[in-house]
Amino acid sequence: MRLAAICISFSLIVLFIAEPSARSQANVIENQTTVLYVDAQKGSDSNVGSTSSPLKSIQAAVNKANVNNQNQVGTKIIVNAGVYRETVGINPISNQTTVPLTIQAAVTGTAIISGANVLSNWATDSTYSSAYTTSWYPTMGTCPLPSGWPTGFSSIAMHTEMIFVNSVPLTQVLSYSQMRAGTFYINEGSGSLHLWPANGTNMQTALVEAATRQKTVSIVGRTNIVLRGLTLTQSASCINSSGATVTSGSNVLIDSVQANWNNWGGLGIFSSNNVTVQNSVANYNGGIGFMGSKSQNILFSFNESDYNNWRGAQSAYYDWGMGGAKFFQMRSMTVQDHFSYNNQAQGLWFDTDNKNITINRPTLAGNTTAALQIERNEGPVTVENGHLCSSGSGVNLLTSEQVRIQNNVFYNNGATNKYQAQIYLAGQAGGIVITDWQTSQSYDLFTKGLVLTGNTFVDGATGQNVFGTYLSGSDWSDFASTLNASDNVWYDPFIANSFKVVNGHLVNLSGWQNSVGTDYTSTWAAPATSPVAACALPAVKYADFGVVMNANTYTMSAGSALATAKVTSFGFGTVNLSVSGLPAGVSATINNGSLISGTSTITFSASSSASNQTVPVTVWAVSGSRVHTATFNLHVVPL
Incomplete structure (x- = not known):
């Protein structure tokens, strides 16, 4: 992870660095004088919450903080190192005030809120001598298919069960006959779990954890909340939901939080205002790292989302509601210095009815379908100063208007799927009508009004294209006649005809310029600085x-x-x-x-x-x- 290299002392002040593109964000004044302490090993929920008499659960501390809130007293909760197997709910209370509440790890990363319980009482499996079995409860079944989602994919994507043996995840199978080393199977009829650990595992001493709670943290209807330094993991989150959520909140700061290894989503922001997420990671989640919808004045700064969508990939499902980070119906949002690597889907995705969006200095590489996808947005959306590399496409632009892409580097994208290029133009034939969720105004969207300036587009392998599209007819002419392109660098070291324009016709730079009637100040040449180093993937932390x-x-x-x-x-x-x-x-x-x-x-x-x-x-x-x-x-x- 690139964020691991960022000094913590530096990261804590990133929020306050002047950033021209950053809009409104959280500004929580943490002036609390009342401090509560929580310790999973030494605490008791009957204690007062002092350093010498800490509470045992975080929820007990939140309950005390709620009483303080009603008396207009802000509270800081310090969470000592340990695993807290609970769901922390920060919910509306009667006579609620706006005094701040901070929940902070004593040492960043060591306070772990887990959605999993520990399993024991293992017996050797009756069929597989290297496998083991124990009772399983509760019966969780499968999650319902979200409204509007496609059907026909494997039901494995709608399961929520996760098993970890000594912190290593096992792969779920849906029939007993499919079991082999590294897998587990749940027989809901008999209420039994069957797992086959790695060779040499001592199941009498192994730590076996099973995801059972759908939430790690839930913030609902609260103001002036800070989460800092916590690890949120192993939630049994359903498809299209997150283990940690902020809903109808305002002035909320999420700082240096890790939301890893959750069944679907890591962290979600919904129907909220003035929220900042900074210096945080959401990796190895089954569907999506970060997600959000219908929120305003949002800042994402110096975050990372890698290796997400392993659950979706089990059903060969890569292109709907998954990936590194996906946002829907957002208003006035800035994403700056975001890293997104090796997701089995998109790296970053703004999908439907997003307005006033700025994406600055993203580094998105190694993502299956696209580094960035901009889809069905009325805009404006600005993407600038980024590196988008080694993905299915650099950017997929679908049925969106008022998009500005400037001063970015696109390198080595494509040759991995049907619709691929450094920049790929797609969308609904004949446009698509969307409705503004705030004003109820309808927009008939087409892919038009694109500004493309100062970018570098370089193919890194044979079979790649610098530009591609399947649009034709009036959809293509609307795009071409409204495109404003200038001062770009285009290059393919293998072939000059690397622009795939209307009807699949491959042309060179001159043919591209003639096709779109613009971009005459751009050049065809190898870039002065190789993009390889800037696009390099970080060292692997988990083999x-x-x-x-x-x-x-x-x-x-x-x-x-x-x-x-x-x-x-x-x-x-x-x-x-x-x-x-x-x-x-x-x-x-x-x-x-x-x-x-x-x-x-x-x-x-x-x-x-x-x-x-x-x-x-x-x-x-x-x-x-x-x-x-x-x-x-x-x-x-x-x-």
């Missing part, structure tokens, strides 16, 4: 690997279908691929089935005896006792 499919549904033609699986290693060894779930009469052949990083092609073939049907098929990526899966639909059409 792992990922597997990504190029689609979540495949349909056979003449008894055959091709799928592509991309394996990316993050400091791990050789990964072996296999396929399960094939019906009678269907086979799969994998080329390059053992690899560290790279691409494998899977050929599915159906004989004349196969049935015409759609079945879930799973690709297994296995290295020792580390397992990752991707389940997708295969429509079998026999010869």
